[in-house]
Amino acid sequence: MTDKTNLTVSRRAFLGATALGATTLAMPNVLRAQERSIKVGVYGGYFKDSFDQHIFPEFTNATGISVDSIAEPTGEAWLVQLQQAARAGQAPADLSMMSQVAMLKGQSTDLWAPLDLSKVADADKMLPQFINEYPDGRVAGVGAVAWYITLVSNTDTYPEAPESWGFMWDPANEDKLGLLALVSNSFLLEVTAKTFFGGTDILDTDEGILQVMDKLAELKPNVRLWYRDEAQFEQALKSGEIPMGQYYHDVTGLAAADGFPVRSTFPKEGGILDSGCWALSRASDKGDEAHEFINFMSQPSMQALMSRKVGTAPTLKRDTLDLTDAEFASVSSDIDPVLPRYDLYTTKSDWLNQKWTELIVG
Amino acid sequence: MRRSPPQKLTDYLPIAFPAAMLGLFFVVPFAIMVAVSVFKRVPGGFYEPAFTLANYARFLSPFFGEVLVFSLFLAAFVSAICLLIGVPFTYLLTRLRRGNQVVWLIALLGVLSLSEVIIGFSWSTLLSRTAGLSNLFVWLGLMDRPQSWTPSFGAVLTGLVYQAFPYTVLVLYPAFSRLDPSLMEAARTLGSSPIRAFLNVVLPAMRTTLLATSIIVFIFALGAYLLPQILGRPQHWTLSVLVTDQAIYQSNMPFAAAMAVFLVMASLALVGLSVAISGRKGAGQ
Numbered sequence: 001m002t003d004k005t006n007l008t009v010s011r012r013a014f015l016g017a018t019a020l021g022a023t024t025l026a027m028p029n030v031l032r033a034q035e036r037s038i039k040v041g042v043y044g045g046y047f048k049d050s051f052d053q054h055i056f057p058e059f060t061n062a063t064g065i066s067v068d069s070i071a072e073p074t075g076e077a078w079l080v081q082l083q084q085a086a087r088a089g090q091a092p093a094d095l096s097m098m099s100q101v102a103m104l105k106g107q108s109t110d111l112w113a114p115l116d117l118s119k120v121a122d123a124d125k126m127l128p129q130f131i132n133e134y135p136d137g138r139v140a141g142v143g144a145v146a147w148y149i150t151l152v153s154n155t156d157t158y159p160e161a162p163e164s165w166g167f168m169w170d171p172a173n174e175d176k177l178g179l180l181a182l183v184s185n186s187f188l189l190e191v192t193a194k195t196f197f198g199g200t201d202i203l204d205t206d207e208g209i210l211q212v213m214d215k216l217a218e219l220k221p222n223v224r225l226w227y228r229d230e231a232q233f234e235q236a237l238k239s240g241e242i243p244m245g246q247y248y249h250d251v252t253g254l255a256a257a258d259g260f261p262v263r264s265t266f267p268k269e270g271g272i273l274d275s276g277c278w279a280l281s282r283a284s285d286k287g288d289e290a291h292e293f294i295n296f297m298s299q300p301s302m303q304a305l306m307s308r309k310v311g312t313a314p315t316l317k318r319d320t321l322d323l324t325d326a327e328f329a330s331v332s333s334d335i336d337p338v339l340p341r342y343d344l345y346t347t348k349s350d351w352l353n354q355k356w357t358e359l360i361v362g
Numbered sequence: 363m364r365r366s367p368p369q370k371l372t373d374y375l376p377i378a379f380p381a382a383m384l385g386l387f388f389v390v391p392f393a394i395m396v397a398v399s400v401f402k403r404v405p406g407g408f409y410e411p412a413f414t415l416a417n418y419a420r421f422l423s424p425f426f427g428e429v430l431v432f433s434l435f436l437a438a439f440v441s442a443i444c445l446l447i448g449v450p451f452t453y454l455l456t457r458l459r460r461g462n463q464v465v466w467l468i469a470l471l472g473v474l475s476l477s478e479v480i481i482g483f484s485w486s487t488l489l490s491r492t493a494g495l496s497n498l499f500v501w502l503g504l505m506d507r508p509q510s511w512t513p514s515f516g517a518v519l520t521g522l523v524y525q526a527f528p529y530t531v532l533v534l535y536p537a538f539s540r541l542d543p544s545l546m547e548a549a550r551t552l553g554s555s556p557i558r559a560f561l562n563v564v565l566p567a568m569r570t571t572l573l574a575t576s577i578i579v580f581i582f583a584l585g586a587y588l589l590p591q592i593l594g595r596p597q598h599w600t601l602s603v604l605v606t607d608q609a610i611y612q613s614n615m616p617f618a619a620a621m622a623v624f625l626v627m628a629s630l631a632l633v634g635l636s637v638a639i640s641g642r643k644g645a646g647q
Contacts, residue, residue, distance in 0.1 A: 074611070074614070076610070076611045076613070077610045079612055079613065080609070080610055080611075080613045081612065083408055105613065109404075109408050181596075182607075182611055184460050184611075185373075224513065225513060226595075226596055228591060228611075229592075232483075232486075232592065236490075237485075238435070239492045239493065240491070240492055241490050241491055241492045241493075241510065289543055347403075349405055349612065350403070350612070350614065353607075353612055354420075357425075357604065357607070359595040359597045360596075361425075361429070361597060361599060362425065
């Protein structure tokens with residue numbers, strides 16, 4: 001348990017960052033007058049550390065704009081803070097890396113300032129699904145990184161890597177799993193649908209969703225921890241206390257590289273592919289700096305650097321990058337991914353949340 | 363000393379400042395919360411001013427009822443355990459020499475300086491299979507193999523009691539240290555055993571303090587939202603956890619506010635009830 005310091009501010013963890021957000025709100029921006037700067041929110045923990053160490057300095061060197069990085073909690077918790085701050089005309093961060101569900105929810109309150117793609121030189125190289133647009137075509141966000149949530153396991157407890165998400169349902173795994181606690185960030189409905197119902201089409205109807213939830217309910221005896229705070233699970237996975245579960249491919253890779261007995265496996269049904277966009281709060285007055293930042297981060301060389309140093313998957317077309325096949329394979333997979341049904345989390349948000357809470361609490 | 367009740371308007375001046383602060387930092391936020399609880403939720407977005415009881419209607423379901431009952435039960439349980447340990451502890455503490463008392467009190471105050479996050483993660487480590495206390499018991503030969511005691515109801519209870527215990531002692535301490543020792547001496551002279559004297563003389567004399575302490579700990583435990591998440595399974599999540607979920611993750615402020623109002627009402631009702639009951643009992647005093 002040497003990683004205590006990591007515990008309080010891990011990526012997408014809300015604990016430390018709630019306090020951080022509050023501090024940022026309370027603190028006047030004293031740097032503004034002296035030099036050009038921008039406040040950028042990225043998920044706290046390993047993730048932010050890697051950005052601070054390898055990625056942001058490159059931007060500052062190239063443009064002279066200093067980056068004030070903010071540890072942001074789980075996308076949706078950060079979204080609420082940004083929304084409330086924006087109502088008061090404040091921006092705790094100018095740009096934030098936001099997951100897709102949070103992007104869509106932010107769109108509904110016009111939280112994101114429209115971006116001008118003509119100021120992003122490599123916008124045409126970006127895979128189209130990573131440009132996030134308002135229904136009327138304005139650009140709400142530009143793809144920052146993509147990441148996979150995979151089936152992770154402790155190599156001491158499971159010498160053999162599991163092959164399928166279905167392995168989680170094995171009665172032998174009683175009380176051994178750690179899973180994400182929210183319907184909108186665990187994407188377990190999609191995983192269950194693809195593993196047992198031949199695809200996510202079954203989620204089109206309420207009856208279908210309930211059918212998938214019934215299947216998911218069978219998993220409950222195997223779940224030891226439903227986590228909101230990633231650090232909770234990361235720690236337990238490393239020590240073998242909770243030897244299997246769903247977790248982020250990038251962070252698991254970093255932990256394995258640090259010598260912890262963990263592995264990330266792309267199951268045969270595919271890893272869950274989610275992504276983060278750079279999005280600009282409408283309360284920010286750093287529009288120019290933000291466009292420069294996005295322009296810089298969208299370059300093929302920077303996308304490749306992020307894959308190598310942070311372990312995220314690029315958002316640009318494969319052939320525009322100089323990643324070797326081995327490098328690409330380490331951050332991605334050829335297996336057809338589980339694609340989250342983002343539409344559900346905006347159209348049926350409350351109903352899904354209610355059914356989900358009843359499912360795991362009941 | 364006998365104080366006369368305030369006669370003129372200026373006699374109220376000394377309490378004007380605290381009253382203003384209470385109004386500004388408690389009544390106003392609470393009023394905002396009540397207002398938001400009847401606002402209209404914009405799904406996927408935020409909320410807009412309106413008057414709707416839909417948020418309350420959603421709460422009135424067997425599911426949330428069960429969660430509310432569990433939360434109240436958990437808080438009452440924590441309160442009971444804290445008193446059960448805290449009363450004898452504080453009584454014995456006040457019998458110690460002054461210097462020793464200070465050491466104990468500082469240690470207890472030390473616990474208060476720990477954040478809930480630290481307490482939660484520390485207990486989850488202490489109760490874990492891989493690094494926890496059970497390893498010590500195995501080493502001592504008391505157990506065959508290390509076991510995991512978290513997440514569980516016991517773990518939640520342990521964490522909450524640990525966190526609330528210093529408050530219990532600090533509230534009880536002044537009353538116990540002012541307790542007239544001659545009460546106990548008289549009881550002993552009349553032939554009571556120490557335990558009997560404690561139960562029949564000390565405790566009844568302390569009734570008001572005990573009630574106040576149990577209410578403080580009860581309310582304190584009712585607001586816990588982090589420890590049940592870290593140390594418990596989903597069925598041990600309190601209503602506060604679900605309020606947090608709605609407010610922080612679902613951006614459903616109206617529903618979160620409605621649940622919070624329910625929680626406040628339920629606890630106020632219980633507090634009122636216990637004060638009423640004890641008031642009737644104490645009427646002959």
